[in-house]
Amino acid sequence: MVTFYTRENETFSATLLSQIDAPSEHKNIVWIDMLHSSMDEIKQIETLFDIKIPTKQEREEIEISSRYWEDNRSIIINSYFFVSFFFVETAKAHYNESVSFVLQDNILFTIRDKELQAFEMIHKMLTSHPKELYSGYDVFMQIFDIRIDQDADLLEYAASESDDIRKKLLWESDGKSEDTLRKISTLQGFTLKVRQSVFDKRRILTALAKSNKLPQNIKQDIVIMIKDINSLVEFITIDGNTLDNLQNLFLAQTNIEQNKIIKLFTVASVVLMPPTLIASIYGMNFHFMPELDWSLGYPMSLMMMVIAGVIPLIYFRNRGWL
Template identity: 75%
Template sequence: MVFVYQRTDSAFETANLSEIKELDKIVWIDILQPNEEEIKQIEALFNFKLPTKHDREEIELSSRYWEDSRSIKINSYFFVSFFFVENAKSHYNESVSFVLQDNILFTVRDSELQTFDMLSQMLLSYPKELYTGYDVFMQIFDIRIDRDADLLEYASRECDEIRKKLLWESGSHSVEVLRKISTLQEFTLKVRQSVFDKRRILTAMAKSPKLSKQIKEDLSIMMKDINSLIEFIAIDDNTLDNLQNLFLAQTSIEQNKIIKLFTVASVALMPPTLIASIYGMNFHFIPELSWGAGYHFSLVLMALSSAIPLIYFRKKKWL
């Protein structure tokens, strides 16, 4: 699918490829899962080659940002999340390609992304001062940065909930809590990859001679916002590490309690076992064999031998 956004005097309107008449009115062409025919039409009409899926997923720096005399080509990560972390498949980084050429922005992507839907609604409903593809590109990144900030705030709230659960709720050292901490760590890692990628792209763009002074000033503001997000990510990372250490400490305490219980039980039962073993020996000349109270004496002796270690442990506050 190809969505063409054209600027009129006071608003934006959409068009199909076949309806394009005046190229100078086009501001943004959004290309979603294009077929071969659509790719050929765009490449013939605008005289350039669209990035392939393989190009979008390249991780080398030279493949993430490329600028020549005619255009700027950018491959960026867009973090996708459904605002829950119970499943690691609920968040991932989606690659998106941007091509800026002749004041037109071309975006190439393989899946629906909320950022682009929001911008589309914004352009059609509340048109802003967006006249070129560079303006639209800056607006996309601005929306994306705000979205990443929301995701980090969500992760921070989740960390607070886990901390409260670990400190105040019994049975909080479950596998589910550890799984949630681990998934949140992966969640934050994916956001960090996306934010770092944005910083690298904007840093490279700031050096471009194709950008106006106003756009470079806007880039400077965005860079400050991104640096703030990076500091926020570092705080979340430290918090998650502390939560994991707290979880492991609580698990160790619970295990120590269980081991201590078994140890006390073993020590308490050792004297009665010894006494029972002595009186269970098959020797004819045992003094208590002919004693009428011998059996009751042995039972009392075993009870005392169990009670004395328990009393001693309690006085030592081991129980």
């Protein structure tokens, strides 16, 4: 599906490609959004606007040179947009989706394969409450600004989850469970994906700020956005360290619990050893054993076993081992 956003006076209109006879004749086109576009639609856009649309393989390249480049007419950007269903503990619950941006002749071309919240928000903004968005550069900056705000919200959410886990580990008995470790691990992956998305935005905006194709007012906005991203980077570093500390705390508490169990079994073994020794001696059944014919032998052996078990318990308690 290809949607054209055209500015008419102070309003925007959204029109599908199939509803337009000659898109190139519309001088007020600001943004062309290509969502789940077919190969025929992409070729049609390339022909009408004399533009090269990145392929799916090009959009997913990870080399820096493949994420941003310019030619004489256009700026091509491949960026990561973090997709999350918040704290759902599956690998597919959060991932980075590649989105391509092409800026040419003051028109923004976007190529994507997924519905993304930032694009839904900018669509509502254009059709209901348009701001001072007069060119594709303005729309691009607005999309990135929305995306950066969303990344900040996600990081705040991760920080809140980390704080809840810390409280469980310190004050609640059920905090030392496998579910807690799974949550910590999931949050680490969550934060890592957000970090990748944020770093990608910073790299793109830094390169974009050096471009000669951008108006000066856009460059000033980019400087402010880079400062916002740098604050997110610091937040990510702190949150990452917090999660590492939580994992270490969890493992330390797990080791303490295991040591307590091992100590309990060790004490039980030591306490049972003397009674076991006494029982073993009188269980040998040699013919010439003086106590075999003693009428008080049985109760005396039981008493000796009790005393032999109680003495180590008293000793361990006095030493503070119990």
